[in-house]
Every structure is written in C-alpha cells, then in structure tokens.
Amino acid sequence: MFSYKTYSSSSRPSSSSSSSSSCSSSSTISSNSLDSNGTQYDIVFAGGGTTACVVAGRLAEADPTLKILIIEAGSHTRDLPVHVQPARYFHNLVSGNALSMHKGVVSDALGGRAPVVPSGCCVGGGSSVNFAMYTRASASDYDDWEKLENPGWGSKDLIPLARKVETFQVEEGSPRTHGTEGPIKVSHGGCDTNIGREFLQAGTTWDKGRTSGSDTNDFRTINQYTPWYKYIDRNTGKRSDAAHHFIYNKEPSQSRNLHVLTDQRVVRVIFENRRAVGVEFISAEKNPQDKSLSEAQVVRAARLVVVSGGAFGSPAILERSGIGAKQHLAQANVEQTVDLPGVGENYQDHNLVIVPYLAADTSDSLEDVFSGDEKKIAPHLAQWTENGSGLLAHNSIDAGVKMRPSQEDLKELGPSFKNAWKGYFANAPDKPVTLICSLAAHMGAPPETYSKIFSIAAVSMYPLAIGYTHISSGTDPRAPLKFDPRFFENYADVAVMRWSYKHGRELARRMKSYRGELASGHPNFPESSAAAVVHNSSGPASASTPVIAYTPADDDAIDNYLRAKVSTTWHSLGTCAMKPRAAGGVVDSRLNVYGVYNLKVADLSICPANVAANTYNTALLVGEKAFLIIAEELGLRKVC
Numbered sequence: 001m002f003s004y005k006t007y008s009s010s011s012r013p014s015s016s017s018s019s020s021s022s023c024s025s026s027s028t029i030s031s032n033s034l035d036s037n038g039t040q041y042d043i044v045f046a047g048g049g050t051t052a053c054v055v056a057g058r059l060a061e062a063d064p065t066l067k068i069l070i071i072e073a074g075s076h077t078r079d080l081p082v083h084v085q086p087a088r089y090f091h092n093l094v095s096g097n098a099l100s101m102h103k104g105v106v107s108d109a110l111g112g113r114a115p116v117v118p119s120g121c122c123v124g125g126g127s128s129v130n131f132a133m134y135t136r137a138s139a140s141d142y143d144d145w146e147k148l149e150n151p152g153w154g155s156k157d158l159i160p161l162a163r164k165v166e167t168f169q170v171e172e173g174s175p176r177t178h179g180t181e182g183p184i185k186v187s188h189g190g191c192d193t194n195i196g197r198e199f200l201q202a203g204t205t206w207d208k209g210r211t212s213g214s215d216t217n218d219f220r221t222i223n224q225y226t227p228w229y230k231y232i233d234r235n236t237g238k239r240s241d242a243a244h245h246f247i248y249n250k251e252p253s254q255s256r257n258l259h260v261l262t263d264q265r266v267v268r269v270i271f272e273n274r275r276a277v278g279v280e281f282i283s284a285e286k287n288p289q290d291k292s293l294s295e296a297q298v299v300r301a302a303r304l305v306v307v308s309g310g311a312f313g314s315p316a317i318l319e320r321s322g323i324g325a326k327q328h329l330a331q332a333n334v335e336q337t338v339d340l341p342g343v344g345e346n347y348q349d350h351n352l353v354i355v356p357y358l359a360a361d362t363s364d365s366l367e368d369v370f371s372g373d374e375k376k377i378a379p380h381l382a383q384w385t386e387n388g389s390g391l392l393a394h395n396s397i398d399a400g401v402k403m404r405p406s407q408e409d410l411k412e413l414g415p416s417f418k419n420a421w422k423g424y425f426a427n428a429p430d431k432p433v434t435l436i437c438s439l440a441a442h443m444g445a446p447p448e449t450y451s452k453i454f455s456i457a458a459v460s461m462y463p464l465a466i467g468y469t470h471i472s473s474g475t476d477p478r479a480p481l482k483f484d485p486r487f488f489e490n491y492a493d494v495a496v497m498r499w500s501y502k503h504g505r506e507l508a509r510r511m512k513s514y515r516g517e518l519a520s521g522h523p524n525f526p527e528s529s530a531a532a533v534v535h536n537s538s539g540p541a542s543a544s545t546p547v548i549a550y551t552p553a554d555d556d557a558i559d560n561y562l563r564a565k566v567s568t569t570w571h572s573l574g575t576c577a578m579k580p581r582a583a584g585g586v587v588d589s590r591l592n593v594y595g596v597y598n599l600k601v602a603d604l605s606i607c608p609a610n611v612a613a614n615t616y617n618t619a620l621l622v623g624e625k626a627f628l629i630i631a632e633e634l635g636l637r638k639v640c
C-alpha cells in the first residue's frame, strides 16, 4: 500500500511538464504547486477537463473565498499555440500529445482490430484538443434523461443553460435558443471554404427529401442542410475552450483561491466513515525507478470532492476507491466498500468514418495547416496573428446535415435496424440517425498523385453498442484500462453506417470540386460492379444522375470496409450513469455517488443515454448544471 505524504508548503511536487513550466506563474491558476497556505481545500476536483473547468470557474466567480483545487493528469494549456490556434487540433491528434489513448480489446466485429479511443489529457480536457465542431443534442435526449428519475435534467432545464454558456456570433441564429453573453464563443470561424458551399449546393439540389436552412442547432431541427459552426471566437480566431474561458480568464480577485495542480494523477478518494474527505494522487509521469508508487500524496477537501476524470478517468477513480462491482474490484485487488455494479458499464460513443475524395486544384483545403510544416503554415499564421482570420481559425468543417431516414431509406437500412427504429426513433421526431458533413481536408497521409482531397464524414448518433471500461490496477492510475467499446457488435450499427456511406458518396460526386475517389479510402468493390471506385473524373455528376445501384456483393464490400475503418468519434460517455441505483446508476440526479457522502461526479460519464451531437456542448451543460447544484448546496443562493 501507499505511504501518504500530506501536502504542506515545503513538500510540493515539481512540475514534470515542459509546457506547464512555460506558463506564467504569477497566479495560482498557472503555477504547478499547492496553495502555500496549507493542505486543506473546500472543494477538490479530481480531473481538470471540460466539465471541471466550467464548475470550478463558475464557483470561483460566485464565491471567491471558496478554496478550490483542480488536480489534472495533463499539463497546462494557457496560450499555447497548439491549443489556442484551432486548426492545430490535427497536430494534437497525430502526435497524441495532450491525449490519453485507451486501447480496446481485439474485436471480430472490427475485422480483428483493437480500437483505440483517445480522450483529452490537459487542462481543459477534450475542449482544448477537440475539432471545435459545434453541434447540439436533440431536446428529447435530455427529456429521456429526465424520465430516468432525474428531475431538473430535461430540455426545459438544460436549454436555458445552453444559452447561458455561449455567445453565438452568427447573425442567423435565433435568440430563443442561442446565447449572447456567455463565455463560449461560436462562429463561422476565420473563413469559409468552397467545399462547404458545394456540399450545401449538392444537398439542396439532389436530396429533395430534405431542406436547407441556416441553423440546425436549435435542439429540434433535423433533415436540413446548413452551415456548420465552430467553437472559435470570431474576433480573435482562437479556440473557445473551457480552460481559457472559465479558468485562465479569471481576474486575480476571483482566482486567488482557485488552484490548478497539473501533471498529477488522482489515485483514489479518501473516506472517513463513508464521507469523502480528500484524494490521494501521484505524479502522472511514469518513473521506471518508482516501482512502489511510494510517493503518493494526499490533499484534503473540507466540503466536497468532485470526480471529473471524464468517461474513462471517473469510473477508474471510483473503482480504485472501492466503489464498483465486486468482481472488477477483486481482479484489481481493491477491497469493495460500496457495491455499485454500474461503475464503468454503459460506455457509449458515436461511430465515425471519414471518406476521402479527389478534389479539383481550385478546392480549398487545410492540407498546408495540417501538414505540420511550419514553412507552409507561415502565411496562415501571419493572417491569424494579424486579425484572427483564415484557415488556422478553422477546422475544415463548414457544412452538414443531421439525417433521419425516409421510408425509402428505412428499406435500405434493412431488418436489423427495424427494432431500433420502432423502439427509439419512431416516436422521437427530433432524433437524427446519422450526421453527415464535409471536410476541406484529408485526415490521412497525402496520396502520391493528387494534392487536393476533400472528405465526407458520417457519424452515427445512437449506436446500439454498449461497452465497458474497468481498472486493471488498484494502485496505479497510469496502468492501461480493461476496455471494450463493443463497436459494431450489433449489426444494426453497421447498417446505419452503410446507409450513411452511400448517402455521403452521392453528395460527394455531385460537388463541383469532385474529381474521383481515393481508392485506398473506399470499399474494395468488384471492378465490374456499377459501384466500383471511380479512380478519376473530369468533374461532378449532375443532380439528376441516377443513384449508384449496389449489389449484395457490393454491400458486403462496404460492410468489410466499415469493419476495417470505423473509429471512435471521441465522444465517450455514460460510465457513471445518472439513474436509479437499482437500474445500474452510479450517481443520483444531484450527482451524488450512491452509498457515500460528499462525493459527486461531474463530467460526461454521468450521461445515462447518448445524445445526437458532438459532445462538447453536453459537457458544458453538465458543467453549468453541476455548478447550480453545488452552489445551491453550498448556500450560494444569489446564483441559483
């Protein structure tokens, strides 16, 4: 077992990160040491990602006397170009810096692959590394949460918080659903691309069953081709993440008692008589000499411990604290203190394929900014530095559609999807089945013969796959997790992606920039098939060109391709679900962990069910709601 060292001003950990040492150390927010006044805080956050930043930042504003500590496994992100310049997200993804990689088990459903699901690992978590795509859930998603005995979590409660959190810098947005004064900025980004415009053009001229509009993010609109907005500040061109907009932006008067300790991993929560009184943590950096993990430290929380480690980190912290299913705890030599079999179960994500198409030389592309070559990036950097515009203030994604199938589409989706449709979608008209968008970019190595590529991404919104994540070590928070997302284990999930691939392909070949298909990024159709890959094309198909006819052999080729290619959408959630304990719940509707006191979970692990959107927005809403709950319990009535 660990020996504890309790923090005092003379026993501070040293920073293990170069990026954190490059941050200003003038305020407690940027330094990497504990409060010199002592070891006890009012509230300690285990994890400093998206949701934690919202809750801690709001609490610090509401009561600057509250002593708050955030312990984050990753490093500081303050003013670092790789985090604040939006298009650098691709670099983060390729380098794996500021990410944790979670490797799943080898799966037959994925053609023998082991899926890898990254999550954010830095101050700001996912919000500081994500693609900055702005989409919002369907109102019925939150209403479904409320029906699971979660009063106060329905759309009528959360939509006002969605307005509160954002400033929508797009003229077309309705003030009924969009905000004008919140810290998180949403805009078109630094420019728009011809690829986005062509996608909208193809959708509205060819796809007669769907409409076009300016905003599909009012929690209700679906089946509409619209511009796709971004978490980018129109005025500065900077990423609108939770770290810079809830933590690093604080005035000294609000941040004196708000402390962020980076590069440290929380091992477990410390209890006295089932009351959470602090956490134990160790350096996040694995030191080969440190076999005993003997340098564990403890910090105390007088009023509350909030576990905010995300869908992977939070269940792991609970399990190492003795909270979970006996079988999983026993395998990691952890003594069970609370029997909560739902911990680490109910893992959910979205399925993604990004399909590449050959593009005309005149097409806009983020290939230079994605290249990582600073010489190619230089002109974009100059423009961004001058006025925050251009492709560096972009994510390549300008347009999309949330798709719900027509009767004809339902035939294509086939019998495997029938029960899902009847049970989940048929009576919820605001729920899309898939989301399709264009990218002025190629998310892979550049091909040898063509320099320009655009892509079409398809994301299924409610995969039936439900996975799990559990600890493999009871003492080492750096040990890999036992993880299986179970992607594609239900054939209906494959059918949804096959339909999405076909629809996206029809759109792509009608876009003005279309010049054919990058064969390595498409199914291996028989050469004689009418569906065979088009190696090059002089231009697009017309709107009236008949759709491609696929044979059963073609469908098999698509299925095999999807099994080989499908990936995470980085939207992990659900592993400490907010629902009744008897139904496998981990937290109640006030985010309290069942069976103990003074312990809450606040992040996307609490989602009891999936949402039809990229998940940053839901993390912001969970943060705003958690703040209201905690503020009320602390008696900060002014803000409630």
Ligand SMILES: Cc1cc2nc3c(=O)[nH]c(=O)nc-3n(C[C@H](O)[C@H](O)[C@H](O)COP(=O)(O)OP(=O)(O)OC[C@H]3O[C@@H](n4cnc5c(N)ncnc54)[C@H](O)[C@@H]3O)c2cc1C
Pocket (backbone or CB within 6 Å): 046, 047, 048, 049, 050, 051, 052, 071, 072, 073, 074, 093, 118, 119, 120, 121, 122, 123, 124, 125, 126, 127, 129, 130, 131, 132, 133, 134, 135, 264, 265, 266, 267, 308, 309, 310, 311, 312, 313, 314, 317, 477, 569, 570, 571, 572, 602, 603, 604, 605, 613, 614, 615, 616, 617, 619
């Ligand atoms: C690559 C990527 C691209 C994405 N793209 C988009 C997008 O374009 N649009 C969108 O809406 N959403 C996107 N998302 C999803 C979205 O960003 C996340 O769903 C959201 O940020 C999750 O918030 P969270 O608070 O639940 O967890 P996180 O933000 O992941 O925060 C959890 C934090 O806890 C820390 N932690 C974990 N365990 C410990 C421990 N033991 N001790 C200390 N710290 C710990 C982690 O390091 C992390 O910083 C993307 C995510 C990723 C990773």
